[in-house]
Amino acid sequence: MLNQIKLFFEQHLALSAPEHTTEDKLQLATVVLFLEMMYMDDKVEIKEQEVILSLIQQNFSVTVDQANALIELAGQQIKQATDYYQFTSLINKEYSQEEKVRLIESLWKIAFIDGVLDMHEEYLVRKIADLLHVPHTAFIMAKNRVNEEPIL
16 A cells, blocks of 8 residues: 555656645645544544545546545644644645635535534534634535535
């Protein structure tokens, strides 16, 4: 598995222009936040893993293997991280307000997928929204849009 991760990033970083390197870092930062949301309620469920895999593939147009490699690398980043700032600061610099709101919606999807919104999950989405300077009204509207969607 580590060889797959190494190969994925060697291929993407070696052939990439500097702006693609930023894109790789943005993808990694986003996946770290996805995983943090999954871990927040201390229960990792298959549904959560599936929705994260789907979100990664949809948002970044990658294969299942590339998405799994990103998940593995993001898991390693989580172990080394002391806070969310290193991830949210990069997202703040590069994402538009609309992209930030879509990220918040993705976090809500992960939180709602098991049918139970844990208070720790809601806290994390609120914290990330604050760090990304997403207005409270956009935060609430994103929550309502996702909550109204049928659960897969």
